[in-house]
Amino acid sequence: MILTCTSCDTRYSVDGSKFPAAGRTVRCAKCGNSWHQPGEAPEQPAEPPVPADEIAAEAPVSEPADAGFSPIRDFAPPPSAAIEPPAPLAPKLAIVAGWVGLFAVVLLIGFAAVKYRQHIASIWPQSAGVYNGLGLPVNASGLDFHKVDYRRENEDGQVVLAVSGEIVNTSSRQLPVPQIVRVTLSDSGKRELYHWTFKPSVTVLAAGQSAPFLTRLASPPSAARNLEVSFPKDEH
Numbered sequence: 001m002i003l004t005c006t007s008c009d010t011r012y013s014v015d016g017s018k019f020p021a022a023g024r025t026v027r028c029a030k031c032g033n034s035w036h037q038p039g040e041a042p043e044q045p046a047e048p049p050v051p052a053d054e055i056a057a058e059a060p061v062s063e064p065a066d067a068g069f070s071p072i073r074d075f076a077p078p079p080s081a082a083i084e085p086p087a088p089l090a091p092k093l094a095i096v097a098g099w100v101g102l103f104a105v106v107l108l109i110g111f112a113a114v115k116y117r118q119h120i121a122s123i124w125p126q127s128a129g130v131y132n133g134l135g136l137p138v139n140a141s142g143l144d145f146h147k148v149d150y151r152r153e154n155e156d157g158q159v160v161l162a163v164s165g166e167i168v169n170t171s172s173r174q175l176p177v178p179q180i181v182r183v184t185l186s187d188s189g190k191r192e193l194y195h196w197t198f199k200p201s202v203t204v205l206a207a208g209q210s211a212p213f214l215t216r217l218a219s220p221p222s223a224a225r226n227l228e229v230s231f232p233k234d235e236h
Contacts (some may be wrong), residue, residue: 001040007033016040142171143178145229146210152220161220165229166212169205177202178231183215185224193221197232 001016005028012029019039027034113120114136120127148165163183169175177200184195198215205211 003037005031005033006035007031141231142169142173142175143205143231144168144170148227148229150227155218158218159220161217161224162214163216163227163229164212164214166210167200167202167205168210169207172207174204174206176204177211179203180232181213181215182230182232183217184228184230185221186226186228187223188225190226193224 001014003012003014008031010030021039023036023038025034026037146166146168150161150163153160153162179199180197181200182195182197185193187193196217200213202211
């Protein structure tokens with residue numbers, strides 16, 4: 001049934017079964033006006049007035065155009081809250097995948113720069129200083145000495161120092177071999193006592209190739225404690 005406030009003309013749609021035939025007192029939820037409203041249902045025991053919030057729960061409605069009532073103010077229910085659709089997941093996954101891929105590439109480049117630093121330094125000698133500064137020593141010339149060893153021998157009552165090892169091309173390309181190799185003997189304080197030079201048996205080494213060497217010194221200094229084999233700096 002339709003209830004119309006006798007004060008402000010606001011109309012409400014309510015359940016008619018809640019009103020006995022004798023009617024009951026109701027109160028407008030908008031202006032607070034109270035009035036007696038006859039009922040449409042059969043006579044029932046009297047009930048307490050319907051609370052304003054219960055009446056307000058029923059949405060006011062407009063009368064049909066031909067009902068003969070005068071125009072009333074429109075009742076517009078509050079618009080429902082707009083619900084924003086969730087952001088697409090695909091762009092977020094693409095961004096995450098991009099960062100993961102970039103991080104993997106950086107790690108791969110760093111690993112290769114460390115693992116193949118000797119080859120890089122042989123092609124780009126200026127990088128040797130960077131590697132050495134990072135505590136990763138490299139040989140910019142691409143040639144190195146491996147398996148260096150020495151032994152003392154007696155020949156005709158004279159002590160002879162025999163030094164042996166290999167000259168190795170650690171680069172990825174063919175390299176010429178300097179024709180002067182220096183052997184330095186020093187004491188326990190790393191002070192040089194004596195040095196001599198010899199000529200290697202090869203002039204060129206292919207990538208990864210090695211060549212053995214053997215050199216001898218008669219009557220080496222008795223105070224010698226350290227031995228170093230190298231190419232003179234002006235030769236490579």
